[in-house]
Amino acid sequence: MPEAMRDASAVFHLRTGDRLAAQRIDAWLDQENAEVFGYGDVYRACACLVLAEGKKPDLAFIGLDWLIGNELAIVGYVQRAWPGSTLVVYGAPINGDSIAMTGGVIHLENAAAVGRWCMQSLVQVRGTVGDAPRSRRLASTNGQRAGRGSAQGTPRRDDSRHDPTGAQTLLSAEELAALLDRD
Amino acid sequence: MTGGLDLPMTTPSRTSLVTRVIVVGSRRLADVANAACPSAEVVVVADALAAIWELGRRGGEVVVLPLRAAARLGDVLAGLRDAAPDARVLLTCQPADEPAARAALPHGATDYLIEPVSPERLRDLLEPDRSAAGRAMEPAPGLEQAHGIEPVRLGGAAQVMDATELAAPRVAPIPIESLTEVVMRLTEGPAAVLVRLAELARTTLGAEGIVIELDGHTARAGIARDADWKLPLTHADAVAGSLAVAGAPNAVHPESKVVTELARLITATMREAAKRSELVELAWKDDLSGLHNRRYFDRALDRLIKMAADRRSRLTALLFDIDDFKRYNDRYGHDTGDALIREVAILLKRSSRVDDVVARYGGDEFAVIFWDAEEPRIAGSSHPTEPVALAERFQATIANHHFACLGPTAPGRVTISGGLACYPWHGHDRVAIMFAADQALLAAKRTGKNQILLAGADFPAPQGV
Numbered sequence: 001m002p003e004a005m006r007d008a009s010a011v012f013h014l015r016t017g018d019r020l021a022a023q024r025i026d027a028w029l030d031q032e033n034a035e036v037f038g039y040g041d042v043y044r045a046c047a048c049l050v051l052a053e054g055k056k057p058d059l060a061f062i063g064l065d066w067l068i069g070n071e072l073a074i075v076g077y078v079q080r081a082w083p084g085s086t087l088v089v090y091g092a093p094i095n096g097d098s099i100a101m102t103g104g105v106i107h108l109e110n111a112a113a114v115g116r117w118c119m120q121s122l123v124q125v126r127g128t129v130g131d132a133p134r135s136r137r138l139a140s141t142n143g144q145r146a147g148r149g150s151a152q153g154t155p156r157r158d159d160s161r162h163d164p165t166g167a168q169t170l171l172s173a174e175e176l177a178a179l180l181d182r183d
Numbered sequence: 184m185t186g187g188l189d190l191p192m193t194t195p196s197r198t199s200l201v202t203r204v205i206v207v208g209s210r211r212l213a214d215v216a217n218a219a220c221p222s223a224e225v226v227v228v229a230d231a232l233a234a235i236w237e238l239g240r241r242g243g244e245v246v247v248l249p250l251r252a253a254a255r256l257g258d259v260l261a262g263l264r265d266a267a268p269d270a271r272v273l274l275t276c277q278p279a280d281e282p283a284a285r286a287a288l289p290h291g292a293t294d295y296l297i298e299p300v301s302p303e304r305l306r307d308l309l310e311p312d313r314s315a316a317g318r319a320m321e322p323a324p325g326l327e328q329a330h331g332i333e334p335v336r337l338g339g340a341a342q343v344m345d346a347t348e349l350a351a352p353r354v355a356p357i358p359i360e361s362l363t364e365v366v367m368r369l370t371e372g373p374a375a376v377l378v379r380l381a382e383l384a385r386t387t388l389g390a391e392g393i394v395i396e397l398d399g400h401t402a403r404a405g406i407a408r409d410a411d412w413k414l415p416l417t418h419a420d421a422v423a424g425s426l427a428v429a430g431a432p433n434a435v436h437p438e439s440k441v442v443t444e445l446a447r448l449i450t451a452t453m454r455e456a457a458k459r460s461e462l463v464e465l466a467w468k469d470d471l472s473g474l475h476n477r478r479y480f481d482r483a484l485d486r487l488i489k490m491a492a493d494r495r496s497r498l499t500a501l502l503f504d505i506d507d508f509k510r511y512n513d514r515y516g517h518d519t520g521d522a523l524i525r526e527v528a529i530l531l532k533r534s535s536r537v538d539d540v541v542a543r544y545g546g547d548e549f550a551v552i553f554w555d556a557e558e559p560r561i562a563g564s565s566h567p568t569e570p571v572a573l574a575e576r577f578q579a580t581i582a583n584h585h586f587a588c589l590g591p592t593a594p595g596r597v598t599i600s601g602g603l604a605c606y607p608w609h610g611h612d613r614v615a616i617m618f619a620a621d622q623a624l625l626a627a628k629r630t631g632k633n634q635i636l637l638a639g640a641d642f643p644a645p646q647g648v
Contacts, residue, residue: 041255041258041261041262042232042258042262043231043232043235043255043258043259043261043262043263044258044261044262044265045262046232046235046236046239046262046266047235047239047261047262047263047265047266048265049236049239050235050236050238050239050240050266051239051265051266066495068254068492068493069230069254070229070230070231070232070233071232073230073232073233074232077232077236
């Protein structure tokens with residue numbers, strides 16, 4: 001078990017997302033002096049989950065960009081292993097695979113949303129996300145995707161595929177700011 | 184038999200019985216595991232990730248993992264080892280995938296089995312102690328004939344042996360499933376078929392090692408050691424290769440019926456595989472240019488995109504055509520137009536890298552897939568520039584080439600216009616990638632020709648606008 005896992009305030013980071021977004025989150029966690037245990041692949045991360053034996057982080061980040069097929073199930077496993085933790089996913093699966101978001105998941109869909117998230121202090125985040133409505137999707141209003149460079153010529157992904165139930169909330173920039181600034 | 188060649192056995196020696204087996208993705212494999220180890224609980228899970236979860240949460244001594252079920256095998260094995268360091272991880276694979284399975288042994292796999300897996304072979308690995316005991320009770324080689332043992336039994340039904348059977352000499356039945364597999368997969372080509380035939384021969388003859396050399400191909404099965412005897416394989420009364428056998432029961436010798444029939448089966452199957460291979464080649468080849476045709480290109484692009492996704496690597500498609508090709512056709516005739524296409528195809532092949540897929544897409548359109556044969560890249564890597572340079576090099580090669588078919592009256596240089604599109608930046612499947620490349624090609628045409636544009640770039644304004 002990673003040493004950081006013994007700390008209930010540790011942060012889990014599965015770095016299978018866009019590199020720039022992952023670096024942004026790591027830099028933010030470093031700046032906030034967070035105890036981070038990170039993994040570069042989903043399988044070792046899954047082994048970490050099953051070996052946790054009741055110890056859990058209060059915040060978990062999962063990058064979606066490079067997860068393929070059944071690897072997306074890691075989102076569900078994290079929720080099952082650490083049911084009380086706040087789970088933040090960022091990016092979108094590279095194959096366009098859909099991901100069923102259940103309760104307790106915050107989705108930072110693009111670079112702007114990741115950037116906004118990282119403008120908060122960790123203390124603020126820990127103080128607010130526990131009260132946040134379940135399963136939110138956070139996106140900027142200009143539709144730019146996280147770290148994907150130019151969107152010109154890129155076929156647009158049907159956002160509804162990521163929201164099969166249609167029940168998730170898409171926040172405006174103002175709503176997001178209000179949510180994150182709430183103390 | 185584990186399918187390993189001259190590798191050390193890594194199966195841990197243990198006395199504990201197997202109580203829980205986790206099988207990934209295959210109901211049929213689970214049935215085999217149940218037959219091999221009836222006292223164990225056999226759990227089927229959907230994928231490798233679920234296996235790690237199940238293994239870590241509820242435990243288990245053995246994980247049976249088909250090679251095809253793990254796209255990122257190294258990561259999967261590391262995860263399984265982390266979750267349960269003492270568990271045995273048994274891979275199953277097609278004969279043609281044996282090298283990949285063998286390569287996985289140093290990375291955490293305990294052993295591997297060639298498909299189709301029989302309960303007997305799985306039990307050898309699930310309960311090594313029992314198998315070892317069984318082997319210890321076997322009479323010494325050479326006693327088979329004295330016991331009147333028939334070397335080959337027809338019918339491939341797997342049976343659970345009792346203690347009496349364990350004490351008897353082990354002679355494998357003809358693996359009818361393996362024969363079916365060989366026939367069903369003839370289109371994989373002679374080299375892959377010969378690998379399957381070698382494994383089939385080893386199992387059928389009960390040999391320790393087999394080497395078949397035929398029609399320029401060589402395939403091995405079992406352990407590597409000097410052959411006890413060698414049988415020439417003939418085709419049309421001429422020697423076309425050989426079957427070398429090591430460690431077979433004494434009842435199996437070059438003159439025995441099973442061996443001569445097996446030799447006929449091997450040569451006939453390989454002949455058929457060669458014919459099929461020729462037909463496949465014809466189906467995928469463009470007659471005029473000698474390049475692959477669009478059907479092949481589409482299949483290759485589908486396959487390579489999937490591989491790129493698995494390996495987190497990039498891939499670039501180039502689509503281009505000859506500028507004003509109709510003009511050449513009208514002025515010089517269709518024969519010259521055909522010759523022009525052939526010359527462009529030759530230049531394209533010369534300018535491409537070994538692994539690039541080059542095809543005639545239709546008419547005067549050509550397509551190339553540039554892909555990374557090297558290690559996967561990290562997620563979020565920057566936009567590729569190398570394929571752009573390759574495409575520009577090819578464009579310059581065409582522009583500077585003197586096309587003999589056009590003679591001295593050629594109306595200036597032959598030029599091309601093209602579009603480049605990259606996975607994952609411009610699409611996640613073949614249709615999206617080719618659409619993006621086609622859009623870039625159209626933009627190149629609209630904005631002056633004789634250029635190759637990258638999809639998604641800021642296209643220059645059309646000429647005259």
